[in-house]
Amino acid sequence: MDALMLSRLQFAVATFFHFIFVPLTLGLSILIAIMETIYVRTGDEDYRRMARFWGRLFIINFAIGVVTGLTLEFQFGTNWSRYSSYVGDIFGSLLAIEATLAFFLESTFLAVWIFGWNRLSPRVHCLSIWLVALASNLSALWILIANSWMQHPVGYTIRGGRAELTDFLAIVTQPFAIQQFFHTVSGAYILAGFFVMGISAYHLLRRQHIPFFTKSFRMALTFALVFSLAEIVQGHIHGGEVAKIQPTKLAAMESHWESQTGAPMWLFLIPDEKNERNLVELGRIPGALSMLAYHSFQAPVKGLKDFPKDERPPVTLTFVAFRTMVGLGFLFALLTVVAWFKRNKLLESPGFLKVMLYAIPLPYIALQAGWIVTEVGRQPWIVYGLMKTRDAVSPIAASQVGVSLGAFILVYSLLGAAAFYLMIRYARLGPQPLPAAAGEEV
């Protein structure tokens, strides 16, 4: 393999691993902040214990998120130097703004929260976790603005052989960025909600810490329900935005080969990339693709065949990832609606609690699938329509990248194993009595 392929693999490993841990922190920080706020307002000790118990799981995820985020920033320079010098005028400044506005706030106030239980008034302590929650989500906003620019470059001009900024506000406020932000954070909130519900279900099934985990479950349920329902509407709007600006991605998402008006959708299909067609097409819904993408049953939808072969993304992967994400999205809405009706009789519904326990991995799969659609679906471009991925890689030796890729796989696997081991252990252990015995707090 050449440096290009190895660098792509390395970036994929680094981003996917990073995004196993980050989404939980986006949503869980908010839930913990709400828990602590209720404690400060009502004095109910249960909520203080909840903040500490879920806080411990939060910290494990946060730590991995921080250190693996560093990798991503470095990699633009180490592996994608041509990209960096071509678009650094725009992309680099968005990353620098993220660090200045969000990372400092996040890291500094998380330390205040962790070490400040006995040093700060309850109100100020509670404020510190709100600042962490705000900063985490602010960081998501800036990195997604940066990613959106790669999906849909705006506010620039080509001057002196590179992309130069002409309109900062156009980049920051473009609809695609706003949509992508809401889409991603809603997904992250759903994930956090299911995480808390799943672990609560585990303890409720064992009939331990019942009031504690009933409260946790219900709070997470409200959160997950709101965002699961919102995500369906929002995902549809976001999809419309993709259809408008990235027609090749849309065609790959639907494995749609022939341009046609009144394009149908298929309930089930198997793409056949080599022969530019679908092997199997079952369950035709007439005009549905036109309707969903352009709000008209008759709207023309361009097919993959009308794009040059070297401008098409990998179809099967994009298609499968998209179907997985959408299917799971509907499942989350269904599960949270059912949970809503069972919220007052959780203990009498062991079967449902079991389902919720085993549902913990599903939002993780949905989020990774979503990023596959976003990033694989953008190929062969690194910046859509502006720069191809193959032109972006650093002039470095493949052997160097091979070694670092091997090291990433090894180190990340070990870290991942350690992190999941700790999370499962602390999740099973349940809340500890307060004040805690030596060294066993949070």
Next chain:
Amino acid sequence: MLETIWFILWGVLWAVYFMLDGYDLGLGALMPFLAKNDTERRLIYRTMGPHWDGNEVWLITAGGVTFAAFPTAYAVMFSGLYSALMLILFALILRGISFAFRDALDHPRWKSIWDWCLILGSFLPALLFGVAFANLFQGIPIGAGGIYQGGLLTLINPYGLAGGLLFLLLFTVHGSLWLAVKTEGDLQQRGAAMARKLWPWLLVMAVLFLLSTQRLTFLYDNYLAHPVLFLIPAVAVAALIMIRVFMGKARWWKAWFASAATIAAATLFGVVGLYPDLLKSSIDPAHSLNIHNASSSPLTLKIMLGVALTFVPLVIAYQVWVHWLFKDKVREQDLDHEEAY
């Protein structure tokens, strides 16, 4: 003008990063020589616990600002120094995790694994940042089109190694002083003794480095052109001597501040000497990347300046507040009452 302001800010960000993360990198690297048992190791972690992450964000920001203000220099620097940066990266990953994971399980082998991640993960960046920066001061083999012409071992040369040793000594003195500030009893004694033992070596190394800088680099050209700039190395040397003075009086906070000033002034000494180059080509000055051929557009620089002037003071304000909040010495009972990560 805008480019020059950003060059200065760029240098200041690196100086602040080394000044802050320097103490926790140095202390982490010295842990096996300072702690005799698990409680002492936990105390050492605890002295850095509330701060290391906030300190490291200065690195992310320094890297981000290099990307934002001087994208071409960022691209060539990071791809050219690929292997060295990857080593630093893995070291920082493992040491960062060790803070969060070490005390999460009460098992000796688990703890010992993370202790070694902290020790090596602190030692390597301290050394390698020095090697990297000395090479930047000296110039690296950049050819036409910003292609790095050197090999893996190009960075390992006498001046690079001198820079590495200098940084290691600067950071370990800084870290020993931090321990003397933040603890009491045996641990404080050992931190103080370590700082006293390392300081003469630091002095020798600093003198050697300044002399070889004169022989092997062009850094002094800027100083000879504008002698007032000699104030910067003068501050570095004066602060270095003040470390010894304050150590003699057992004024640990003051000694630590003197050490911070030494590190900041030493970094700025190199950066100012480098101006206007960001990456000096050792092959041909025509291939050097400087503030004129490697910087972002004026509009980006202006927007970023607005962001930096608004938010960096805010960051400094709340980080100072956090240091104030956790200014007390760390005691054994703190380990029981507060959560280590």
